[in-house]
Amino acid sequence: MASMEEHEEEELRSVVLQNAQAIRQVRRRADEELRKQTEWLRVTLASIGDGVISADANGRVNFMNAAAESLTGWSQTEALDQELDFVLSTLDETGERMISPAVAALRDGVITGRSQHKVLVAKDGSTRYIDDSAAPIRDEQGAIIGCVLVFRDVTEQRRAEDQLRRSERELADANRRKDEFLATLSHELRNPLAPVRNAVEILKSIDSGDPKLQWCRDVIDQQVGMMARLMEDLLDFSRITRDQLEIRKELLDLCEILRNTVEMSRPLILAGSHELNVDLPAQPMMIEGDPVRLMQVFGNLLNNAAKYMEPNGRIWFTARIESRDEESVEGRGPSGEDVVTGDELGVTSSSANPKLSSVTISVRDTGIGIAAEALPNLFEMFFQAESGRVRRRGGLGLGLTLAKNFIELHGGKIEAKSAGLGKGSEFIVRLPLASANGAPGQAASGAGAANSGAAQTTRVMVIDDSRLQAKSMGMLLELWGYEVRIAHDGPSALSAAQEFLPHAALVDIGLPGMDGYELARQLRQLPELGKTVLIAQTGWGRDQDRERSKDAGFDHHLTKPIDHQQLEKILAALSNK
Template identity: 45%
Template sequence: MPMISFGQLADVLPEPVLLVSADGLVVAANQRARKELGGVGEGQPLFELCADAREHIEGLLKRSARVRQPTLGTLTLKGGRRYRVEGAVVRPSAAGAPAVVLLRLVHEQAALAAFVELNRTLEHLRREISAQRRAAEELERQREWLRVTLVSIGDAVIATDVEGRVVFMNPVAEQLTGWTEAEATGRPVAVVFDAVHETTREPIENPTGRVLREGIVMGLANHTVLMTRGGGETPIDDSAAPIRSADGGVIGAVLVFRAIAERRALERLAEQRLAALVLADRRKNEFLAMLGHELRNPMAAILTATTVLNTPDEDPEAAAYAAAVVERQVRHMARLVDDLLDVARISQGKIALRTEVVDVSLVLQQSIETSRRLIEAGRHELHLSLAEGLPPVMGDATRLEQVFCNLLNNAAKYTPPGGHIWLSARGDDGEVVVSVRDTGVGIPPELLPNVFEVFVQGDQSLHRARGGIGVGLALVKRLVELHGGSCSCASAGTGMGAEFVVRLPALRDEGAAAGAREREPAARGERLRVAVVDDNHDAAHLLAVSLRRWGHDVVVAHDGLEALELVRRARPDVAVLDIGLPGIDGFELARRLRREPALDGCTLIAASGYGQEVDRQRASDAGFDHHLLKPVEPAALLKLLARVSPSGRAASEKGSPDGT
């Protein structure tokens, strides 16, 4: 029987395989290599086939000629096709002859199929050897070539016999399992290939068991971890397949696997990003909860003020103060509701500030009044030390009041009954420094670095007894940082009280500060005929009272159809229309009024609880001249009325203080 040549054996491989001398000349090539490399032949320089630099090719050959284990590299053909190359020495250099290197241009997905086919070839060779003893030497050489080929595969390979005992391991499998081929040969594959589930740590059935029983190809279970002989762990995946004889019987199994630590890292990164999205959603919900929490204080102040206003024969000074409290707290609540409407800002964790020149002393006094009920309920003594002549700051007075109210409330909640609270403010090198100190429960050292994080709390018994959702200090930190300032906390430990310090950049230019202060405009302009249309009777009545106090004549309607007839008869100079009216809504009412020639000079003002740009545009399209957001700011309405003359529409171009 003729000897089997390299080409005859290598032609069964689905990938290009070359034998190349260390000096770069092709010794032999299989059929696939001749097809893909354009008819490469014996003696042809490898450098002529490749587009890589000569130094790159020489380096690959030199590395491959040193060891019989696979050496990884790349080659790019002249046509631009790129291969991952695995090379190993077949014949070391001897007697002046250069070493011969096997280069395999590996297609990763074809590795398993190639191995199964090679084992089928091996079985065929064994049958030939039993029939023809003269081919023994050639067969041994072919087996060596097969071994080198398997060694050159980048994945780990374990082959078993029909009983599931290890008959072969390549070096990658040795490295991953911790077993040498000599130690593993003859042992059950389940001993060498010990795999568990990544999460449950339960043993996973060795895939070669089903392969040998059922003759099927199967993949490993998801989240598989290979337990190495030395106690290490390696995440892996891949598959197992049967090795069949020429008559189709299963004579063994091949297990091909690879380490996937890098892929696991990418999966963990994806999980982290998903967790970040979940956290962002939680932050949005926390923000909504935070606003709901902050609405309680102004609601309590308003409720108390209405009690004062409803008391018969109440002192006029007390009644005036209660009215001012209601106005200030309603403004506060309106601003918080504005934040709820801005979905994008909430989801990004942003709070926009409406800055003006702020008198910190005045804000602190207002904060004390807002927090006084909670302080008095705890029978605490409040000590004040407010330096005279505090410089103003550029900021949002409502937000700063939130900051100081939260700090005072926090001190009151966490201080046992009958405690002491100190509030001080001073100027310090271009900053306004406000301190809130208490004799409360203090803060443990391990909690102190995270005290400004959302939901971070210590002993919650006192806090929960007084209400709250654990977001006050997080709100303080965010708002202070938005003002360009900083906040810090100090405590000697549990039971030793705590001190919170807020630093805000002072406004140095007093002249600019005085000029920047906004003053509510006084009512001016001529006496006007004003129609007020609102289905909320209380709101309509109170607005009518205010307009009459400002010197205007007022008529009132409570639904759209009634208003249409009223405005036709009264022919007012200004009509303030609610949008959500029964009968016909404010948009339709405005469109009908604009079709009345006799009302061409009437200025239409929309009063709406919807303040996004699409709502303003819709009001403009319906015929409104201006758009005011509820609750209507008296100052804004006064400015609009001052620009209207009794004889016609607005005395100036369209536009309003709110930018419409």
């Protein structure tokens, strides 16, 4: 019996020993696994670039990785059991102490987002910019037992951002100074050109049989116009760089625009002894467009054709209305086109397809052509097919860039073609027709429109401190049949206007004593001058200058040298009232 009991006890002891051994093995494996995981976590945290600090539920540090030690200047041994805010001391931009996001993580149990660009004060007092975020640590029951805070050094990023902001400010300031310089340059160049253009217009009214004098007059007129266009290009360049290029659309007949463009380019074409072949549809081509900008585009294309061609060349200027199922036009005029030489530029008309969709305008020439490698860059700003010392034809390299921008603002396209150097070139413009392609209104008449009987009783006042500009403009207006009074400063103009009671007044903006804006405001306050048409005549032509004129009470804003056809149109409308 005793022997049996001893045997059972021995077996029980063996089982207990086996179980104990098994438990020890499981524990050793668990400890080993825990050690491996802990080591893996330590190595992982040590290897990442972000600083990592963990704290217990009381906010005291119980772990730091190597990056945190490097950034804070604290070793893990020194930091253990220290308050987290003491080890990770941060300030805001003003130098005020900031509360760690770990506080919210421990208090509210929420993950706090990355805080942007705090200033970390290291143990040695050095500073750097950091971003940080924190999250709570929970046990199996969900209770908060601590938190972990992750932060990174963003000092270089902050420096780069600061430098970028400085560069942006410097660039904006440079652009502002550039715009001011271009506006001032344009203003200073426009003012002396104004009396020159007036004098040329006066000479046109004097019938001279001497062809040499006529030639000199035409050359001066042509060069003044070219300089005025160059100055407009400079201002448009400024608008492009600021993405402020705008158009003012209205319903218009494109045929009328193209005819006027031919007349505008006539002197340059004739100066080169070129033949111009013009072919336009018989019916109106109604589009929604800006007449000034469209004339600028097609005038540039015609002028380029005339300039980039040896004497006695040929130019084809054609327009074609296309139906929706028609192939794109290649820009070649029909066999019956009108050939014009010498002093006459004619226009032929051809019928168009009644199914209207768009219009294609082509300017083709027999000029110097365009090299294949230059075609892709032709519409880029400042690009010149001719460059350096070989350039003979001038220009700023802005005309085609502006043309492309203006055509695209009209919802159209422009392209260039050339078979190569010496083989001529072709520019094709496509524009959408207006949905209502009705009959156009009566176009404004050309030169001499103001010479009507009504002009005899129309009083016009010219106010300009430039005596040459005032006298030449006054002479021109008198030739047109207007009664004129001249003043050279704001106060005397204000006094004279109350006596003269002008129907219209051309007012220079840069007057001494009282500038044109203030003069306009004071004239508007006088009941007897309430209906006087105020026309700003100035060298300032920026959009903000036009807005300022409008705000001061001006009805029109004309830039010097004044476009006389535009002025005549304004005064003719006044005379016909």
